[in-house]
Amino acid sequence: MSGADIVFPHLGISIANLPKGITIGNFTIAYYGIIIALGMLGGLLLARWQAKRTGQNPELYMDYAIWGILFAVVGARLYYVAFSWDNYKNNLWQILNIRGGGMAIYGGVIGAAVTAIVYCRRKKYKFSLFADTAVVGLILGQIIGRYGNFMNREAFGEYTDSLFAMRLKVSEVSSSNITNMMRENLVTEHGVDYIQVHPTFLYESLWNVMVLVIMLLYTKHKKFDGEIFLIYLIGYGIGRVWIEGLRTDQLQIGATGIAVSQVLSGVLAVGGIGYWIYRIVRRKKSTE
Numbered sequence: 232m233s234g235a236d237i238v239f240p241h242l243g244i245s246i247a248n249l250p251k252g253i254t255i256g257n258f259t260i261a262y263y264g265i266i267i268a269l270g271m272l273g274g275l276l277l278a279r280w281q282a283k284r285t286g287q288n289p290e291l292y293m294d295y296a297i298w299g300i301l302f303a304v305v306g307a308r309l310y311y312v313a314f315s316w317d318n319y320k321n322n323l324w325q326i327l328n329i330r331g332g333g334m335a336i337y338g339g340v341i342g343a344a345v346t347a348i349v350y351c352r353r354k355k356y357k358f359s360l361f362a363d364t365a366v367v368g369l370i371l372g373q374i375i376g377r378y379g380n381f382m383n384r385e386a387f388g389e390y391t392d393s394l395f396a397m398r399l400k401v402s403e404v405s406s407s408n409i410t411n412m413m414r415e416n417l418v419t420e421h422g423v424d425y426i427q428v429h430p431t432f433l434y435e436s437l438w439n440v441m442v443l444v445i446m447l448l449y450t451k452h453k454k455f456d457g458e459i460f461l462i463y464l465i466g467y468g469i470g471r472v473w474i475e476g477l478r479t480d481q482l483q484i485g486a487t488g489i490a491v492s493q494v495l496s497g498v499l500a501v502g503g504i505g506y507w508i509y510r511i512v513r514r515k516k517s518t519e
Contacts, residue, residue, distance in 0.1 A: 234423035237384075238398040239430075251382055251403075263379035270375035271300055278368030285364060285450065292365060295350050299343045299365075306342020307334040314482035314491055335482060336373060337492055343369065359457030366463045367446055373467075374439045380432040388429025388477030390416050395433065398425040408480045429477045435470065442466035455510055461503045468500030 236249040252261040275296045279289040311333040312319050312326050319326050347365060351358040380386035384403045390412045401409065401417070401424040413426040445466065446459050453459055472493055475481060481490035 234400070234421040234425075236400060236403070237381075238420075238425065239395065240398060240427075241394050241396055249382070251384075262382040266379035266382065267376050270372035270379075271296075273375055274368035274370075274372030276368075277371045278365050281364045281367050281447075281450070287360070287364060291354070291356065291361075292368075295347065295361075295365070298350065299346045302346040303339040303343040304329075304334075306345075307336065307339035310338020310341065311335040311482065314484070335492070336376070337495055340369065357456060359455075359460065363450075363453070363456055363459035366460050367443060370439050370443050370446070370463060370467065374436050374443065377432040377436040377439075381430070386432050386478060386480060388431040388474075389413070389479055390427055391429045392416075392427065393429070395430055396427050397430040397433075398427045400424070401426055405480075410479050413479075428479075431474050431477050434477075435474050438470040438474070439467065442470070454514060458507070458510075461507050464499045464503035465507070468496040468498075468503065471496035472500065 235245040235247045237246040238244070251263070252259045253265075254260075275292065278292045278296075282289040282292050308326070308329060314335070315333065343365075344362075347361060348358055350356075351361050377386070384399050385405065385408070387397065387399065387408070389410060398418060404426060409426055413428065416427060418425045418427055442463065446462050449462060450459060475490050475493040475496065478490075482492060483489060484491050484494070
């Protein structure tokens, strides 16, 4: 027996014959790409629904999506390359090789946000209202997209024996993401070596579902435009600070050992809280 591809031993879940893509002739379509595309589509549909729900024109978001998705992909790639420069500095053409892997969600968020700012200025539309609407689609895309990491056997955490521990075949994982602790706790089944790790893709996906539900429920009760966007910054930021600390494939700031996404998440969460308090205090003063 060759053993299952992915196992959740404490949950009694075993997944066999799980390829990373679909092969047609000599061409392989990665499940990662398919799932990311589904995330984008799902996010767009939810943003359009949110626009209708709040009395806006859904087509405004459809028009934006064409450019927003394009520059989100560009931003995700450039962010990854910037913090993995040693892998590209001697072969710049590899920057264009997206099929070789290397995308970072924060880069995508930054690219989409900058595009939205420019788009709203050209359309003379209020950015804070636009952000409140688009951000629910963004986080749904992130929820779905994390399962692309699952299919790729990447974006996992350190060794654990907790309830949600996940076992991955050593042969299907990048050796650079396997730590000494993982090697010390290798599990061998049917002659196959497995590492046992935190399924951080699952943690982040479930956390984001909670944040999304809060945003949707709070929409009808928001006090000012931009408040739903602040909930995203704070909620996603807090979750990412925790989850990023578990991962073994962090993009780091130079040789500091500091995870750039963890720092950025903390800054966004604190900034979001600070601005929210400022708006509440200003609103109270204006009504006195």
